[in-house]
Amino acid sequence: MVALRKNVNDYFKEKNISTKGNWHMVLKSAVMLSIYLVPFILMLTVPMYGWMIFPLAVIMGIGMAGTGMSVIHDAAHGSFSKKSWLNQLLGSTIFLLGTTGFNWKVQHNIFHHTFTNIDGMDEDIAGHATLRFSTNAPLKKIHRFQHIYAFFLYSLMTLSKLVKDFFQLHKYNKDGITRQQNAKPTWEYTKLIGSKIIYFFMAIGLPLLFADFSWWQILLGFLIMHCTAGFIMSMVFQMAHIVEGVKQPIPDQNGNIENEWAIHQLQTTANFSRSNRFLNWWVGGLNFQIEHHLFPNICHIHYRKISHIVEKTALEFGLPYNMKLSFVQAIASHTRMLKSLGKQQPL
Numbered sequence: 001m002v003a004l005r006k007n008v009n010d011y012f013k014e015k016n017i018s019t020k021g022n023w024h025m026v027l028k029s030a031v032m033l034s035i036y037l038v039p040f041i042l043m044l045t046v047p048m049y050g051w052m053i054f055p056l057a058v059i060m061g062i063g064m065a066g067t068g069m070s071v072i073h074d075a076a077h078g079s080f081s082k083k084s085w086l087n088q089l090l091g092s093t094i095f096l097l098g099t100t101g102f103n104w105k106v107q108h109n110i111f112h113h114t115f116t117n118i119d120g121m122d123e124d125i126a127g128h129a130t131l132r133f134s135t136n137a138p139l140k141k142i143h144r145f146q147h148i149y150a151f152f153l154y155s156l157m158t159l160s161k162l163v164k165d166f167f168q169l170h171k172y173n174k175d176g177i178t179r180q181q182n183a184k185p186t187w188e189y190t191k192l193i194g195s196k197i198i199y200f201f202m203a204i205g206l207p208l209l210f211a212d213f214s215w216w217q218i219l220l221g222f223l224i225m226h227c228t229a230g231f232i233m234s235m236v237f238q239m240a241h242i243v244e245g246v247k248q249p250i251p252d253q254n255g256n257i258e259n260e261w262a263i264h265q266l267q268t269t270a271n272f273s274r275s276n277r278f279l280n281w282w283v284g285g286l287n288f289q290i291e292h293h294l295f296p297n298i299c300h301i302h303y304r305k306i307s308h309i310v311e312k313t314a315l316e317f318g319l320p321y322n323m324k325l326s327f328v329q330a331i332a333s334h335t336r337m338l339k340s341l342g343k344q345q346p347l
Helices: 002-016 022-045 051-077 084-097 101-114 141-154 159-172 185-210 215-241 261-268 275-284 289-296 300-316 327-341
Strands: none
Touching: 002 300, 022 051, 022 084, 022 185, 051 084, 051 215, 051 275, 051 300, 084 101, 084 185, 084 289, 101 159, 101 185, 141 215, 141 327, 159 185, 159 215, 185 215, 215 327, 261 289, 275 300, 289 300
């Protein structure tokens, strides 16, 4: 890890550039937020036919996913800007997804990045009853078909989180995690409930009051928006950790993992579509999950360049660098992995 960090730091020194975002990130943030908010404003202000809400809802879902992956994600990791207030401001736009920054911070920044692909600790691979993402999770008969129905369930990601947030926060409070993060459980509950009320009023209440659509069109449009965003984000996240070639290590009796943290990240994470610049731009560099996990405080606009440094250093030390060449290859690998997990007995 020392050699890798030195090589990456040398890159930024030689180029004389910051590890944080630049005007490209500012422009991207404006574009992503506009894709989400402009269709919503049009719904409220411009008379239109009822059916027009549905394509607009799809566009909003694309903008929601783009905002989550390209803006909120970097801001939540503190990699968007050197200015903490700007990271906090842009990170707070997670409200537009119907959730809160605290739950995301604990689930993603702490548990996922610390215990990547460890069953029972990494909540991102917790499949629950219908999905099995780990070789160490219980195997059920329904899992044999998960490579077929999983993609439908992926679309429910953000919708389910609208409700899951309450159970998640309750668990964090009960386990003492909230206080460990120097937060007050009662205040976090208050913020969560308040943000949900405001979000539903804005997302559903305002269209009911000001738009020309019927109530069922508005509700259906709301569902379409979330299903679009949920499907996109789930697909991108899954192809980083639930693909062929990544490991799912088991802690020993003392709860320790055999390898050091950096090696663990290389073994449990995968990249895809390194040459696809548009995809890299749109998904916020989440196709470079190896670099993101190793350097979460570096803005994603640098991942494509430093990926060559990371790959070269990893190979020099005989460490894996798992990369799928294209988006299609990554989906195919993920599908095969789902099929295998649906049949495989726990190790």
